[in-house]
Amino acid sequence: MKYLVPIAVLLGLIALFAVGLTRDPREVPSPLVGKPAPAFALPGLGGTPARVTPADWRGRTVLVNYFASWCAGCRVEHPLLMQLAHEQGVEIIGLAYKDADADTQAWLDRHGNPYRSVIADNAGSAGLDWGVYGVPETFVVGPDGSILFKQIGPMTPEAWETKIRPLLGVRREG
Amino acid sequence: MTPELGHFALILALIAALAQTLVPAWGLWKGNARAQAVASSAAQAQFLLMAVSFAALTWAFIQKDFSVAYVADNSHSKLPLVYRISAVWGAHEGSLLLWGLMLSGWTLAVSLFNRRLPAELSATALAVLGAVATGFLLFMLITSNPFARMYPVPLEGRDLNPLLQDPGLIIHPPMLYMGYVGFSVAFAYAIAALITGKLDAAWVRWTRPWTTAAWAFLTMGITLGSWWAYNELGWGGWWFWDPVENASFMPWLAGTALIHSLAVTEKRGLLKSWTVLLAILAFALSLLGTFLVRSGVLVSVHAFASDPARGVFILGFLAVVIGSALSLYAWRAPKLATDGELRLYSREGLLLLNNVFLVTACFGVLLGTLYPLVVDALALGKISVGPPYFNAIFFPLIAPLFVLVAVGAVTPWKKGEWRAALRRLRGPALLALAVALVLPGLALWLAPVSASFGSKLTVAVATWLALFTLGSAGLEVWQRLRSKRQHGVATAAALASVPAGAWGMTLSHLGLGLWMLGVAYVTGYGVERDVRLSPGASADLAGYEFAFEGVRESQGPNFTADTAHVQVTRAGRLVADLVPEKRFYPSQRSVMTESGVDARLHRDLYVALGEALDPQNPNGDWSLRLYYKPAIRLVWLGGVLMFFGGLIALSDRRYRLSARAAAPLPAATLAA
Numbered sequence: 001m002k003y004l005v006p007i008a009v010l011l012g013l014i015a016l017f018a019v020g021l022t023r024d025p026r027e028v029p030s031p032l033v034g035k036p037a038p039a040f041a042l043p044g045l046g047g048t049p050a051r052v053t054p055a056d057w058r059g060r061t062v063l064v065n066y067f068a069s070w071c072a073g074c075r076v077e078h079p080l081l082m083q084l085a086h087e088q089g090v091e092i093i094g095l096a097y098k099d100a101d102a103d104t105q106a107w108l109d110r111h112g113n114p115y116r117s118v119i120a121d122n123a124g125s126a127g128l129d130w131g132v133y134g135v136p137e138t139f140v141v142g143p144d145g146s147i148l149f150k151q152i153g154p155m156t157p158e159a160w161e162t163k164i165r166p167l168l169g170v171r172r173e174g
Numbered sequence: 175m176t177p178e179l180g181h182f183a184l185i186l187a188l189i190a191a192l193a194q195t196l197v198p199a200w201g202l203w204k205g206n207a208r209a210q211a212v213a214s215s216a217a218q219a220q221f222l223l224m225a226v227s228f229a230a231l232t233w234a235f236i237q238k239d240f241s242v243a244y245v246a247d248n249s250h251s252k253l254p255l256v257y258r259i260s261a262v263w264g265a266h267e268g269s270l271l272l273w274g275l276m277l278s279g280w281t282l283a284v285s286l287f288n289r290r291l292p293a294e295l296s297a298t299a300l301a302v303l304g305a306v307a308t309g310f311l312l313f314m315l316i317t318s319n320p321f322a323r324m325y326p327v328p329l330e331g332r333d334l335n336p337l338l339q340d341p342g343l344i345i346h347p348p349m350l351y352m353g354y355v356g357f358s359v360a361f362a363y364a365i366a367a368l369i370t371g372k373l374d375a376a377w378v379r380w381t382r383p384w385t386t387a388a389w390a391f392l393t394m395g396i397t398l399g400s401w402w403a404y405n406e407l408g409w410g411g412w413w414f415w416d417p418v419e420n421a422s423f424m425p426w427l428a429g430t431a432l433i434h435s436l437a438v439t440e441k442r443g444l445l446k447s448w449t450v451l452l453a454i455l456a457f458a459l460s461l462l463g464t465f466l467v468r469s470g471v472l473v474s475v476h477a478f479a480s481d482p483a484r485g486v487f488i489l490g491f492l493a494v495v496i497g498s499a500l501s502l503y504a505w506r507a508p509k510l511a512t513d514g515e516l517r518l519y520s521r522e523g524l525l526l527l528n529n530v531f532l533v534t535a536c537f538g539v540l541l542g543t544l545y546p547l548v549v550d551a552l553a554l555g556k557i558s559v560g561p562p563y564f565n566a567i568f569f570p571l572i573a574p575l576f577v578l579v580a581v582g583a584v585t586p587w588k589k590g591e592w593r594a595a596l597r598r599l600r601g602p603a604l605l606a607l608a609v610a611l612v613l614p615g616l617a618l619w620l621a622p623v624s625a626s627f628g629s630k631l632t633v634a635v636a637t638w639l640a641l642f643t644l645g646s647a648g649l650e651v652w653q654r655l656r657s658k659r660q661h662g663v664a665t666a667a668a669l670a671s672v673p674a675g676a677w678g679m680t681l682s683h684l685g686l687g688l689w690m691l692g693v694a695y696v697t698g699y700g701v702e703r704d705v706r707l708s709p710g711a712s713a714d715l716a717g718y719e720f721a722f723e724g725v726r727e728s729q730g731p732n733f734t735a736d737t738a739h740v741q742v743t744r745a746g747r748l749v750a751d752l753v754p755e756k757r758f759y760p761s762q763r764s765v766m767t768e769s770g771v772d773a774r775l776h777r778d779l780y781v782a783l784g785e786a787l788d789p790q791n792p793n794g795d796w797s798l799r800l801y802y803k804p805a806i807r808l809v810w811l812g813g814v815l816m817f818f819g820g821l822i823a824l825s826d827r828r829y830r831l832s833a834r835a836a837a838p839l840p841a842a843t844l845a846a
Contacts, residue, residue: 006500007501014489017485021485
């Protein structure tokens, strides 16, 4: 009987892996949640200040959205970001991740600009510190400068309603 | 043309592997000796074809043949030659090809050295190795062909991941794979023993050197990986309990247990079915490691390429290979059971205890590695298990092993006498205690760092364990010498009479002790500090003064770099001149840190360059991270000693003598 134990353990593991393979491993919470947002000092873009650091929005709860003109998922979430920024007054900071300034500007001109300020992270160095592994990614940063939540992939209406809106304290309209 | 040649050789290798499996299997079934003998020739043909295939891919990299998709993805016209060659195993497809080459190399070695074995056993083992190779070759040809062409041909490659452009990465993967794949030989012999029902002392003597060789390579591979992570990742750590690190560490733990249980089976004929199970387990964990790394089930810093289709294939492969091995085990292992008596207080009893701790530690690591997957599979959310869990599980489980090394060295086989053991260990134990009371304080006095009482106590206890191990590791050899001397043998002759196996064991155990010493000090007394410095300013750490001299831009072959100069002084005397860099690789738009390290046996000084806090002005303030890492070199030195211990042990005469008795063979260790 005891000689059957190893094969039983193996079968259990295989079942586990089979389920695991159907899951998306990228949906892992950021280890940064609950920690202070990593500092950076990067140039702003198109009229926004020349130097932006996370200290600039200390005291307010903001969304920090990593995006890029070359990114398809960013187009998907863009209308929602526009609506949040212009109709609900959410403060969104955009980090243009591994992008050329001219391309970012052209993209914003064409599709509209939902960002209070746009920061050029040309080399992706801030993204590296923030643990970004693909755009778009959106962080909720609290008034004390700590990261409250991280959305991997495009922002969706349900993520906004269930996860992010409660953190921002924006009241439901009507 | 060359890539097609490589692809074709790979297909032929698959056919050879099939022949290596099926023909001898048929021969075993029908009792046809000539069909069984085909296994060796097929194995040799398979190795040649794999070598041709590997050479073809290497040639494509050397020639910068960007029409091959894999080359275009992992090379660049400005990539230096040495990295173009190591880029062959820099990503998924090439890693598998290297895996396959190693497997066929080990198989070749088996086919060359197997002449003294019973023909049936040898044919069975080669057939098992052929089956494993068949699976891997199918996997490569179906999901991961490294020779696939790309049209239109890109003008420029996308470059090798800059993380992998490091000397440590040139030999780390080959060493690691040598170890992983090497356990396939012990696995094949375990299966052969189950099938033929023969597991005697000759089988063990045959299996032991193969296991030790695989273990030694794995040890070296892990050590090199740790050294690479320390230098290249810029976090100053040497082990992160990352899923991929765990994937290499679990087979190591199982393999270590196997080496010790093989000793019991050889000397006493006990624990046979347990030894067979460990041999299966060590290889199963190697395959599991490949699955975890290559399927993307777990996220890690190492998982560069992941693809669910590949995951499904490897999972199926794992299920077939290990599933059939364990089914065979369930069916046949009861026949291997021995009714010899095992006393707890004897060397074999202590080795069994060693196995219990090692396997439990291995299971703990497995649990921590897979736990996020379990939680996810049960839809309980996403979690990650971090170093606190692993440290809490692992260290208490391995601490007893250090005492076991000492007690084992003075305990004879069959029946020990604990009073005698205690008497012999009193000296080393008290000596270790004396040093453990002084050394931690001395270290703090030489390099003042703030440490809590808890960590001071841990350092003292770990120092005692390490020194006790170091002091008693040599007792076995010393006893042998003393008893020879008492019988009037001259010292030189007595030294020569000590078998290589005993020297190898001693050296490996010394390595273990040094490793523990290093771990204790670097974990307990290592300090780090984040600082903001303007050129000319300096910061203190552990009694050293780090003066920041500023940053200059420099140009590498395929990157530009910000190179900083940091002068370290101690009491006004210059100790080291460190040059940490931040490299920007334009081909991948990525930034890498190259830390500046000054290494001494008793400490490392380590500086990682952070960001220019004012990017407009590179002569302004920079953020820097400073580390003081006491004794970290001992961590790797321990691994290196274990590696050499393994090599020495496998040169033991008793493995060679019995080989020579049957047929004149070159007394080399391994041809692979």
